[in-house]
Amino acid sequence: MGYPHPSHPKETVVLSKHFGDPEARTYAGWVRHGGYEALRKAVGMSREAIVEEVKASGLRGRGGAGFPTGLKWSFMPKDVVRPHYLVCNADESEPGTFKDREIMRWTPHALIEGCAIAAYAIGAERCYVYIRGEFTEPWKVMNAAVEEAVAAGALGDDVFGSGKRIEIVLHRGAGAYICGEETAMMNSLEGRRGNPRIKPPYPAVAGLFGMPTTINNVETLAAVPHILNRGAAWYKALCLGNPKSTGTKLVSVCGHVQRPGNYEVTMGTPMRDILYDMCGGPPAGRTIKAVIPGGSSVPIMTLEEAESALFDYEGVVEKGSMLGSAGMIVMDDRTDMVYQIWRLARFYAHESCAQCTQCREGTAWTTRVLERILAGKGKQEDFQLLLDLSENMTGKTICVLSDSCAAPVVSGIQKFRSEFEAYIAGAREPSLAAV
């Protein structure tokens, strides 16, 4: 549902059904809502059968990359000769994205159940949930829920009397966007600086503590109990014409809309429906100028692109961007695109872990060039300079943070060039002091 707003008829409410309902936060309440049936069922199944079911559902990773979840799980060694680990990525720091937070705040047991099922399916006895340090309320709610689940026998040395051992350990981050990147997260969990690792080796071979590891996003894991309860076929049927993108997706909508919030839609829903029907469109008297559909790391869409896109992995790509984390940032006609692109570049410059030269230097220079333009000191050559910097930052580094910085810059210049021109020509008042 469009938490904090009531559910809209065009939503398909699965994960968000109990957002805002305090009862769902407790173990007893969750069980009354049908909770933990899936875990009971899972521990009676073989590991392979669970992986196959998730594969068949078409579920893809909700953390940003959209990698097929069942396939990822199948990369884990069949025999458990060394400890296996599951890591749940609850670092949610991608600007525009605030869905995992609501899952943890309102339905902590959905996540715990998903973690337990996934841990069992990949042969792990321990799952670390890495929660960003700023999420103080989700942290408390999750701690209480884990305690309750242990007391109820849903976690521990003998899960529901099955003889299976599953432990969940909550780990608090300490402020670093980059720790959302999976290998940086593993380093951070090991008590290191959050620098991403060079791949290969991939986590399924040598991940956390050098052991076979699977890492999944909160929303991905929270979807798993529903798949086991209602079947892969049911989940797969939740799509509007494109069988490559299945299920429901939480869309966090923020910025210039009348009803910002988390909406849950069937994959393939027209973006128009989300923007206008669910969110009520832009504030009165305004028009939408730009939409960033998948968190700040994806290319900016024009209104025309956004209005014609279908909201699923392929649909958004077709219209020039990416689904990413489905954090939709809406900007109306008042928005200074150059200023906001600068603000995003500054975000990436601040969050770069600084181990790759292209990223460390590129994000900093991009920020400085944009600052110069905003201060009224821009030159025509700056367009090429920004594009060259972006080119240098794309596809050349250990992780894609660097590419993410280039995305809004390149798409911004392509689609909103006249706004840059206005600053450079002195037709617009500088909005930053000279640097």
Place this chain on the structure above:
Amino acid sequence: MSGSHGGTAGHGTAPAEEHIPVFTGPTRARLEQLFTKYPTRQACLLPALWMVQEARGWISEQAIGEVADVLELTPAYVKGVVTFYTMYHTHPVGRHFVQVCTTSPCNICGAEDVVKALLQETGCGELGATSPDGRFTVIEVECLGACGFPTPILVDDDFIENVTPEKVRGIVQRYQ
């Protein structure tokens, strides 16, 4: 990582007080309990640093030494980790630590005006500085993961959503 935004104005040099160990009694027991949850002691570094900050409000050189000792790491290593993460304070801060999101989604909804109102109402004057009465330190931070409720701020552990300049005075008054 370049640390949090806002410079270090007002921090001055850390006072060379005598360090009272953090990892004794119940805190030590909590840490020992954590050791059982990880295959290495080093993995308890972030949790241990949180314990120090909870107990002392910030993480001093001496505290870094103590953490290094307890986890069998070197102080230089621990310091390298501490400085990577923006939420650990390596200097004393005001009694109430205020973090305001100003990243684009909040920025387009007026976050910079919230920052101005906070700096004025708290008396901090500038980002990163502690107010003369020692009550507040205000810093700008990146996305707090609550972009649909602009502008979110964190006052200590209290996550407050939908903050507007008009609401700032009332919020500031709640923290003495």
